[in-house]
Amino acid sequence: MPASNRRILLARRPAGIPQPEDFAIDEEAVPEPGPGTVLVRNIYLSVDPAQRGWASAEANYAQPVPLGGPMRALAVGRVLRSRAEGVQEGEFVYGWFGWQDYAVVEPKAIVHRATEPVPLSAHAGLLGINGLTAYIALTALGRPVAGDSVLVSTAGGAVGALVGQIARNLGARPLGLTGDDAKVDLCRSRYGYAEAWNYRTTDWDARVAETAPDGVNVYFDNVGGAILDTALRRMAAAGRVVQCGTASIASWNPLPSGPRNEREILTRRLVWSGFVVFDHVPRFAEARQTLAGWYEEGRLTYDEDIAEGIAQAPGAIKALYAGENRGKKLIYVG
Amino acid sequence: MPASNRRILLARRPAGIPQPEDFAIDEEAVPEPGPGTVLVRNIYLSVDPAQRGWASAEANYAQPVPLGGPMRALAVGRVLRSRAEGVQEGEFVYGWFGWQDYAVVEPKAIVHRATEPVPLSAHAGLLGINGLTAYIALTALGRPVAGDSVLVSTAGGAVGALVGQIARNLGARPLGLTGDDAKVDLCRSRYGYAEAWNYRTTDWDARVAETAPDGVNVYFDNVGGAILDTALRRMAAAGRVVQCGTASIASWNPLPSGPRNEREILTRRLVWSGFVVFDHVPRFAEARQTLAGWYEEGRLTYDEDIAEGIAQAPGAIKALYAGENRGKKLIYVG
Missing domain, CATH: 3.90.180.10 (Medium-chain alcohol dehydrogenases, catalytic domain)
Incomplete structure (x- = not known):
């Protein structure tokens, strides 16, 4: 010591x-x-x-x-x-x-x-802020129902790897975006994703359109930026966008610009919510119990x-x- | 005939x-x-x-x-x-x-x-889509509680004039933005607004900051564009943004750009929702009854x-x- x-x-x-x-x-x-x-x-x-x-x-x-x-x-x-x-x-x-x-x-x-x-x-x-974020943000803000398409950015990261599995455990259909091929494989083989793509090398927008022709019901966003802008335009009516991180934005000063998105919010009737895990302390115990239970049952890697x-x-x-x-x-x- | x-x-x-x-x-x-x-x-x-x-x-x-x-x-x-x-x-x-x-x-x-x-x-x-929009969008998506600051764009318009009065009837504090001085007067004298400003001639951002120092709890947006961008940066934590129209955007083709807003959504934990009134048909009868009742009681001009x-x-x-x-x-x- x-x-x-x-x-x-x-x-x-x-x-x-x-x-x-x-x-x-x-x-x-x-x-x-x-x-x-x-x-x-x-x-x-x-x-x-x-x-x-x-x-x-x-x-x-x-x-x-x-x-x-x-x-x-x-x-x-x-x-x-x-x-x-x-x-x-x-x-x-x-x-x-x-x-x-x-x-x-x-x-x-x-x-x-x-x-x-x-x-x-x-x-x-798993039982810390990554797992708590994945579980609470998905269930409280994303609210997938069985069969929903759930698109996740940084799908191979500490949060994304759990979001995929939680979405699958809830009966939804997780689709993952990640930045390298090794993580694409992990998403598919270990993290519960029905499909996953390397956003750097794949026309993932076209793949999402094929895979979820009725649109994405939940977009769990950890990156912001151009990936977010594209995902918004693939949302189904009444889709939920969970803003959990903005990792793709190198700096907010000066404020970067992008395409205006309010028309997508309006015409698709999206619900776009920001998530900070410490707003949800009353749900921590329940979330830990569920996550630990799935882990024990082998339903969470x-x-x-x-x-x-x-x-x-x-x-x-x-x-x-x-x-x-x-x-x-x-x-x-x- | x-x-x-x-x-x-x-x-x-x-x-x-x-x-x-x-x-x-x-x-x-x-x-x-x-x-x-x-x-x-x-x-x-x-x-x-x-x-x-x-x-x-x-x-x-x-x-x-x-x-x-x-x-x-x-x-x-x-x-x-x-x-x-x-x-x-x-x-x-x-x-x-x-x-x-x-x-x-x-x-x-x-x-x-x-x-x-x-x-x-x-x-x-009053009992058509304007009143239904004002009432349902405010109560279902904006969800003001007594004392909340409710900022409204096109506050003197057919929807905005009702949003101000409904917000006031619910015990909230409506703040109006409109494009000419005559409408500013109407907002203050007839439409229930605690404050109203001509966004073309007033530094309304500074006025809102003074009038709602703890932030705006509900932003009812009919215009999009630069007014929306500014309003997002005046929101209180857990504020609700209701996207009801995008009247300030002259054309969506080509797609206009603006400052990126996802960091505001995240750090303020906003809930930004799109509203189309015909998604809410099951609430029409209740909304009409409430609006007609307020009209009869003289609580709605x-x-x-x-x-x-x-x-x-x-x-x-x-x-x-x-x-x-x-x-x-x-x-x-x-």
Whole structure:
């Protein structure tokens, strides 16, 4: 166990997608928990697309990470010391512990206790914000019914891989878009997709039109941009568009332009909703229970891409946006 | 009563907003109803922004009006002869009777019987698609709760004038955008708006920011374009955007561009829905009852702008899009 606390600090505001140079590493003494707080030893640091937004100074749903402070991140860890009521030493927990070896936090930073019968790391992905996002965004906003065509972008990513399987488990017909051929294969063979295409090399618009001639009922969008614009024009009447990410947009400053879309919303009577998982905390327990149940029954496959050592963290968001990961991206620091 | 049937025909496909030259007038013998149909004598022809879409050949929620056929329109008329079960001669009816003096239609062309205690012409507006749109789009898609800020574009139009009053009757706080100062006054004095601004001459974005510092909860959009883009950036978290029209867009071919909006949808967790009133037929009776009740109680003011004679029809859509009407635009042909 390290005798000091290595921390990945946000050294400057990223211009768009956070780069390794936007971070610095420092080392401090292992902090002592004060009254009402707990000391967590991190084991798996989570790497998430949402960290880009948290690092940005632009208006957002979350307060920006303070410059010079540890990078905001979710992690799985173990409670080493507790000075807070209701938190026991030795518990495994998932929460807002940051990119660092140790964190002193209040109990409210704990998103959940890692009690379900899944591998410990899966609490950061399958039962963490990726799984919660996939399940809640699809069921609450996408609302597929049996037989619906569900188009998903970044279908091979940590969220998309689960959306495909959840849609299939609900009786819908998931169609996946992803950026390389290996992920196309994974989508088809492992992630429940009825069809999947490499959007870089395939005329996927034509393929979707053939495969879903009555239109797409649910578009689960993680990328925005030109793929979104095309997908909107393949929607069925009364289709639902779930805006879960905008990964294809390299920078929002200056504001990029695109084709106007309000006529599609109107004439197709779409419902286009934005999703931020922490609006849905009351559904977390139910979602975790369903996901863990499917996992136990073998109805949900879950892949991880685990790097070793905190020094991997500064380049991890960039690599994530480049689609280099195979499965949920984690950094093992335990 | 005219001895012949004058009809306004769609002579060519409009390029954008229908112009007088896109129509022709002809005259035919008064048609005879066949079995299962009725002969309606039109009294008030309705002029509606949606007619632009109906006249267009572009993909839409409705089949395009056939070239050379009578212009699709709603109207209030009286049944002169009935060869259909359940329709009585002498009944006043509102429905799909077209821009013509007489129509032979099946009973399914009748949207409703004009039985509520309102002036006959009000069946084409207050209790017709304008009122139904205002009431159902606001309550089903906008869903304001007491105290919500409800921003409305074309606030002085046939729909907007009702949206303001309905929002006020529901305890919300309507804020209106309109294109001339006379309508600003009407919005404030007659149409229930807490505030209204001339978007051509006022920095309405700054006014909205002052008036609704916590953001706009519902944006009821009839115009699209730059006003929509600005309004999206004034929305409160979890705000609802109702896409009811796109009147500010002169042409969709070529497809106009604008700033990308998916980040606003995501970070503000908006719900942006398209509204077409005829998706909501099961709610029509309830909506008419509520609107007629408010009208009787003096809680709903209703203005009309009635032109005389069918020769006014070909220029009427253009005038509507130019905002020249004061109240619901009708053409009296009875």
